[in-house]
Amino acid sequence: MQQASAERPRVSQSRQPAPLSPRASGAGLAWIGRGFLLILAAVVALILARNLLDNPRLFAQIVISGLQLGFVYALIALGYTMVYGIVRLINFAHGDVFMVGSFVSFFAVSRFSLHTWPETAFPGMSPDLSTLIGAISVILLSMVVCAILAVVIERVAYKPLRNAPRITALITAIGVSFFLEFFGALNFVFSPRFIPYQRPFDVYAYYIGGSGIGMVTPSNPAPPDSITFSSIFVIIVITSILMQALLQWLVKRTKMGKAMRASAVDKPTTRLMGVNVDRVISFTFAIGAAFAGLAGVLFAIAYPSIHTQLGILPGLKAFVAAVLGGIGSIPGALVGALIMGQAESLTAGYISTPMRDAVAFTILIVVLLVRPTGIFGEPTGEKA
Amino acid sequence: MLLEINDLHVYYGAIHALQGVSFNVNEGEIVTLIGANGAGKSTTLRAISGLLTPRRGTIRYKDRDITSMSAEDIVRLGVCHVPEGRRIFAPLTVRENLELGAYTRKDKAEIDKTMQRVFASFPRLRERINQLGGTLSGGEQQMLAMGRGLMSRPSLLLLDEPSMGLSPLLVEEIFRIIKEINAQGTSILLVEQNALMALSVAHRAYVLETGNIVLQGSARDMRENPQVKAAYLGVA
Numbered sequence: 001m002q003q004a005s006a007e008r009p010r011v012s013q014s015r016q017p018a019p020l021s022p023r024a025s026g027a028g029l030a031w032i033g034r035g036f037l038l039i040l041a042a043v044v045a046l047i048l049a050r051n052l053l054d055n056p057r058l059f060a061q062i063v064i065s066g067l068q069l070g071f072v073y074a075l076i077a078l079g080y081t082m083v084y085g086i087v088r089l090i091n092f093a094h095g096d097v098f099m100v101g102s103f104v105s106f107f108a109v110s111r112f113s114l115h116t117w118p119e120t121a122f123p124g125m126s127p128d129l130s131t132l133i134g135a136i137s138v139i140l141l142s143m144v145v146c147a148i149l150a151v152v153i154e155r156v157a158y159k160p161l162r163n164a165p166r167i168t169a170l171i172t173a174i175g176v177s178f179f180l181e182f183f184g185a186l187n188f189v190f191s192p193r194f195i196p197y198q199r200p201f202d203v204y205a206y207y208i209g210g211s212g213i214g215m216v217t218p219s220n221p222a223p224p225d226s227i228t229f230s231s232i233f234v235i236i237v238i239t240s241i242l243m244q245a246l247l248q249w250l251v252k253r254t255k256m257g258k259a260m261r262a263s264a265v266d267k268p269t270t271r272l273m274g275v276n277v278d279r280v281i282s283f284t285f286a287i288g289a290a291f292a293g294l295a296g297v298l299f300a301i302a303y304p305s306i307h308t309q310l311g312i313l314p315g316l317k318a319f320v321a322a323v324l325g326g327i328g329s330i331p332g333a334l335v336g337a338l339i340m341g342q343a344e345s346l347t348a349g350y351i352s353t354p355m356r357d358a359v360a361f362t363i364l365i366v367v368l369l370v371r372p373t374g375i376f377g378e379p380t381g382e383k384a
Numbered sequence: 385m386l387l388e389i390n391d392l393h394v395y396y397g398a399i400h401a402l403q404g405v406s407f408n409v410n411e412g413e414i415v416t417l418i419g420a421n422g423a424g425k426s427t428t429l430r431a432i433s434g435l436l437t438p439r440r441g442t443i444r445y446k447d448r449d450i451t452s453m454s455a456e457d458i459v460r461l462g463v464c465h466v467p468e469g470r471r472i473f474a475p476l477t478v479r480e481n482l483e484l485g486a487y488t489r490k491d492k493a494e495i496d497k498t499m500q501r502v503f504a505s506f507p508r509l510r511e512r513i514n515q516l517g518g519t520l521s522g523g524e525q526q527m528l529a530m531g532r533g534l535m536s537r538p539s540l541l542l543l544d545e546p547s548m549g550l551s552p553l554l555v556e557e558i559f560r561i562i563k564e565i566n567a568q569g570t571s572i573l574l575v576e577q578n579a580l581m582a583l584s585v586a587h588r589a590y591v592l593e594t595g596n597i598v599l600q601g602s603a604r605d606m607r608e609n610p611q612v613k614a615a616y617l618g619v620a
Contacts, residue, residue: 258476258483261475261476261480262473262484265473265476266471268435268455268467268471271455272433272435272459272464272467273459273536274487275456275487276456277456
């Protein structure tokens, strides 16, 4: 009780006119909820602190696996947040575009050996360089296929509904999502089976700590007090950060970026500037899907078993990440995704693996109750 | 003739908003459309700039039929619509707003020249160049909306209620600038509720009532017209 009253002035200040907030009615209940959340947060912090002190090595290991997940979610979340920013649509098919990205790279590698084209074409090339070019080719192919897929989805399924009520487009998005999952599960498409994924390049494990940094090999196992990480972890982190920077530049500095931001605010007036808004929307879908395709390839390399429903959970969690960061905000997508990655990984590490999904969606509920606009979201009124 | 509108019919669903409107704008003119709320003034502008598609009638610009052309293509031909309520892009800076106005143009040096000309007309925009559009005052936003329109270097500027919600002093300034823009060779179609001001700068005027043109003539004649005086100028 004391805690709640001490909190009162701060909270009422930060309580902007949040729209559609269920707290608006029954302020008393809200305080109970808030107090409960504070206690929960305190308990979580206590458990984490104790575990950190107990076994810092394990803690760091869990944080690393959370970072890996978080940076994959960040790539997916960008697509949700960009598309929402411009057409106010939660594109639930986005996670399935991510799945298609995994499958495109699977076919490129396992059926067509696209990743080996540099050494076939230029036999004298150094193996490292040819692996690099081969892997980039596979990734680019996935990105392009996903971009085209998303543009087609937008044209066929969403564009005709642009002036329809928003719920119509949302339901359509769910329909498109199911279509991709179950059409993909047909035998002549991707098949409904779990498929072992052949990586376009080998992944190595490294250790750090104990006696410095080294590669983990059968003859050189990681020292017991070291932390291990894999090369794909490094690749995911670097790629994701690079793409965030690229997107920031694109949105802030280029003509297309300005047109995107203008379209997000006011489409008719943007058209009066001579901007083809339909093209801007297509471009937004394409960029978001290309990032999802990239994430799909990296995810499959990191967790090499793929199936047609692989996109559902990462897609939903990236959606939660986008909401948590403040949907429509690009930095918000990254921050939200990193929090989601940690939440999932810490839960799996310290509570139990099945709990991680429950925690992920509990975060969604808590965000919607406490701060529906997310961390970076502005408390602007919803336009119907 | 720069702009020629013939028997224009526009519907909003079942509502017949424009019921056969015909008028024209000559090269170098300021023409004003005056009329009460809901007479169809803004609808006319929206039909010309391509935001609305008329059901019947033709819009010709520089002897070219633009009736069913898309808004983004019409801008490229040199028709620029400064919409009612300013409609600036609030989360973008003043510079970015102006740059978007020049979206259809490629030559960076030329765009910069136009921007300098806009700043000459609206010195306050230069002071605010890195400020977000949404932080400007109403008058400044109107200046930004007009400046943004000028960035496409239009031959025909469609101005919708530029004086709305501004103090008398600012209204004077905006109208002075409208005359200045016109003197530099841009033809203007001006929609206004402030008929007195509109008639003081315009060459010709049309009076619109419930989707029909009911009166037309030179601005001077209209100022003397007893009907106009009674209905729009507030003098008996």
